[in-house]
Amino acid sequence: MQIRLEKFDYHEGQHRYCVLSLSQTLFGEWCVEQINGPLGEAGGQQRRSYFTSRESALAAAEKDRARHIKRGFVPIPVQLGLF
Template sequence: MQIRLEKFDYHEGQHRYCVLNLSQTLFGEWCVEQVNGPLGAAGGQERRRYFPTQQSALEAAEQDRERHIKRGFVPIPVQLGLF
């Protein structure tokens, strides 16, 4: 599962993105990866958190998504490329 969120604040001059990715590791754990930073500029952050079950990882990803939406981010549909 992958969710992309973007925030455009023209008054503050902020254009930011956040990508939340939920995946399973080779060892069977579940990982929630969050990548965020400014759009069109260098910099940004990456954060990974590991969970023992898919349900707990999904709940954490949903909490992160809701927190970003409350801060003014908007979900953007992500289209994956064909292989």
């Protein structure tokens, strides 16, 4: 699962993005990865959190998603390339 969120604040001049992804590791744990930073500029942050069950990882991802939406981010549809 992958969700891309973007925030455009023209008054402050901020254009930011956040990508939340949920995946299973090689050892069976679940990983919630959050990557965020400014659009079109260098820099940004990456954070990973590991969970033992899919349900707890999904709950953490939904919590992060809700927190970003509350801060003004908007979900953007992610298109996957064709193989």
